[in-house]
Amino acid sequence: MGLYNNIIRTVVLTAAVFFTVNTAKAQLFRGAVSAGAVISQLDGDEVYGFKHVGFTGGLGVMMPFNPEKADDGFQLSLELLFTQRGAKNSNIYDPFWYKADLNYIDIPLMVHYMDKRAGVALGVGLQYGRLIKTTERWKLWDTMILDMCRPVVTNNHSFDKNDLSFVADFRFNVWKKLKFDVRWQYSLIPIRKDFEYFNSFSETALEYKHWTRDFKSNYVTFKFIYVINEPDDNASKYSKRRR
Numbered sequence: 001m002g003l004y005n006n007i008i009r010t011v012v013l014t015a016a017v018f019f020t021v022n023t024a025k026a027q028l029f030r031g032a033v034s035a036g037a038v039i040s041q042l043d044g045d046e047v048y049g050f051k052h053v054g055f056t057g058g059l060g061v062m063m064p065f066n067p068e069k070a071d072d073g074f075q076l077s078l079e080l081l082f083t084q085r086g087a088k089n090s091n092i093y094d095p096f097w098y099k100a101d102l103n104y105i106d107i108p109l110m111v112h113y114m115d116k117r118a119g120v121a122l123g124v125g126l127q128y129g130r131l132i133k134t135t136e137r138w139k140l141w142d143t144m145i146l147d148m149c150r151p152v153v154t155n156n157h158s159f160d161k162n163d164l165s166f167v168a169d170f171r172f173n174v175w176k177k178l179k180f181d182v183r184w185q186y187s188l189i190p191i192r193k194d195f196e197y198f199n200s201f202s203e204t205a206l207e208y209k210h211w212t213r214d215f216k217s218n219y220v221t222f223k224f225i226y227v228i229n230e231p232d233d234n235a236s237k238y239s240k241r242r243r
Contacts, residue, residue: 030062030071030230032079034181036223040085044190044215046149046197047089047098054084054101056221062112071230072116077123081106085219096150097139102159102217104129108167108185119173127185129163129217144200147207152196163217164188171225179225190214 035057039050058081065074086100110125138151169183192215201208 028064028067030075031228032060032062032225033228034058034060034079034081034223034225036181036221038084038219038221040087040217040219042087042100042191042215043218044192044195044213045087045098045100046151046213047087049089050218050220051090052086052088052100054086056081056083056106056223058082058106060225062227069116072114075112075114075121077108077110077112077125079106079108079110081108083129083219083221085217096141097137099135099137101133101135102131103133104131104163106130110167110169121171123167123169123171125167126188127163127165127167129165131159131161131163131191134159146200148200149197150200152198152210157192157195159215160191160193163191165217174224177227177230179227181221181223181225183221183223184219185221186218187216189216191217 035055038052038054038056040052040054041048041050058079060077060079062075062077064071065076066072083104083106085102085104087098088100089096089098091097106127106129108125108127110123112121112123114121140150140153144150165185165187167183167185169181171179171181174180194212195215196210196212198211199207199209203210
């Protein structure tokens, strides 16, 4: 927990420093609301493909590194998001049916480079996620399929409540203050450790194999962002230049 506490403390302190600089120039801040969709998978669950679909949305604030260029160049952004992550497999030919719904409160701290002329932005950063709700369902076939992986039914490895992810995104102006954002996140440390599987053979069989895997969250979000107090003249210039 010490690592996560340090991360949270760093995020809060960094945001506080930026949000208290030039307080007399409050117009530099850009507030935003966002909403969109999530496609996700869990690396480590032996189920493949971004088949889980969820919702993401929340609030954000941005501040430029250069006060003279409020909507151009490098900006720091901080968001508070609700995100539905997880994994899903409904293939009847697989040895088990699996679905995990993981609801998170996510706090990404990112640095964006805004290209005013093109109306686009690129961003990278770190995200702290707090797991607030978990629903996990396994439906195992009674008849085992030999040489196909199967979770050990006595698994009691719960999901970690904390997640630290790398974040990268690309956004572009759609119309006036409305933007579209594509973002990829990947867990830097496991959200579940040493989950056990075996190959469906009996433990006494020579072919028996047993292994463990760590789970990591891997997902992409597609969302619309509305910048509340961006000047209309800037937003309209972006749209014209894109056309």
